[in-house]
Amino acid sequence: MAxxxxxxxxxxxxxxxxxxxxxxDDEVLGCFSFLSPSSRVVYLGxxxxxxxxxxxxxxxxxxxxxxxxFQWEALNHSVNAYRVPDLIPDxxxxxxxxxxxxxxxxxxxxxxxxxxxxxxxxxxLRPHDQNWYVRNxxxxxxxxxxxxxxxxxxxxxxxQAISLKEKLHSYSLYASQVRRHRSPELVSAIAQLRGAxxxxxxxxxxxxxxxxVGGKADG
Numbered sequence: 001m002a003x004x005x006x007x008x009x010x011x012x013x014x015x016x017x018x019x020x021x022x023x024x025d026d027e028v029l030g031c032f033s034f035l036s037p038s039s040r041v042v043y044l045g046x047x048x049x050x051x052x053x054x055x056x057x058x059x060x061x062x063x064x065x066x067x068x069x070f071q072w073e074a075l076n077h078s079v080n081a082y083r084v085p086d087l088i089p090d091x092x093x094x095x096x097x098x099x100x101x102x103x104x105x106x107x108x109x110x111x112x113x114x115x116x117x118x119x120x121x122x123x124x125l126r127p128h129d130q131n132w133y134v135r136n137x138x139x140x141x142x143x144x145x146x147x148x149x150x151x152x153x154x155x156x157x158x159x160q161a162i163s164l165k166e167k168l169h170s171y172s173l174y175a176s177q178v179r180r181h182r183s184p185e186l187v188s189a190i191a192q193l194r195g196a197x198x199x200x201x202x203x204x205x206x207x208x209x210x211x212x213v214g215g216k217a218d219g
Contacts, residue, residue: 015038015039015040015071015098015100016038016039016100016101016102017034017036017038017040017101017102017103017104018039018042018094018098018100018102018103018104019031019034019035019039019040019041019103019104019140020042020044020091020104020105020106020117020121021041021042021043021044021106021117022043022044022079022106022111022116023043023044023045023046023079023113024043024046024057024060024061024174024177025060025171025174025177026106026114027041027070028167028170028171028173028174029142029143029171029182029187030104030106030140030141030142030204031104031138031140031204031206032162032166032167032170032204033160033162033204034160035069035070035170036068036069036070037069037070037071039070039071040071040072040073040098040100041070041071041073042072042073042074042075042091043061043072043073043074043075044075044079044087044090044113044117045074045075045076045078045079045113046058046061046074046079047078047079047080051176052176057176058074060173060174060175060176060177061074063173064170064173064174067169067170067173068170075090077090079113080112080113082112082113082116082117083116084116084119084120084123087120088120088123091120091121091124092124092131095124095131095132095134096131096132100134101135101136102134102135102136102138103121103125103136103137103138104137104138104139104140105117105118105121105122105125105138105140106118106139106140106142107139107140107142107145108150109142109144109145109148109150110144110148110150111142111144114142114144115150118139125137125209125210135211136208136210136211137208137209137211138158138206138207138208138209138211139206139207139208140204140206141156141190141204141205141206142182143181143182143186143190144181144182146190155207156194156197156205156206156207157206157207157208158205158207158208158211159194159195159197159198159200159203159204159205159206160203160206161195161198161200161201161202161203162191162202162203162204164188164191164192164201164202167187167191167202168184168187168188171184171187172184191203191204
């Protein structure tokens with residue numbers, strides 16, 4: 001069962017981008033530039049914690065979605081205990097239902113949930129004659145990806161400009177999740193670094209796993 005949190009006007013719009021987010025806030029930290037009414041964020045789980053309840057975290061998600069207009073849903077996998085075989089069927093189902101042009105998945109890191117979602121998404125997005133073929137597959141980074149690398153893609157080769165002010169404001173809506181190891185100052189520094197690499201004031205960096213230009217895929 002999933003918790004669907006999209007606003008009714010948004011739900012009537014087509015979904016061209018699906019973002020697989022291990023946790024609530026990963027989408028703002030890693031792919032703020034893709035958040036719009038044509039994107040759908042799939043949280044693999046939202047949990048109760050000692051300092052913040054699940055309902056409080058869902059309220060934060062709703063506030064962020066209301067600001068940026070994205071659709072969202074939350075699956076019921078156990079945070080900090082994601083299992084790849086359990087994730088794959090859900091990710092495949094969502095891809096088949098939404099038929100997105102672009103899917104974003106998290107860079108594997110020391111966080112086991114990020115590794116599990118990445119591994120499951122790679123399987124769900126494999127070339128297959130009975131699966132919806134997603135033309136563009138991008139890997140988004142997180143502060144932990146830079147602070148303590150753990151294999152996988154580490155050098156972005158695709159960039160999108162952002163308004164740093166808007167990204168930081170959206171991140172501030174996740175008040176329960178703002179911590180020193182992913183502080184606004186660190187988020188700003190990463191945006192400045194990726195911007196410098198791309199010749200922009202501020203940007204987000206992604207790694208391309210697949211990008212198809214031209215033609216039309218059969219579905």
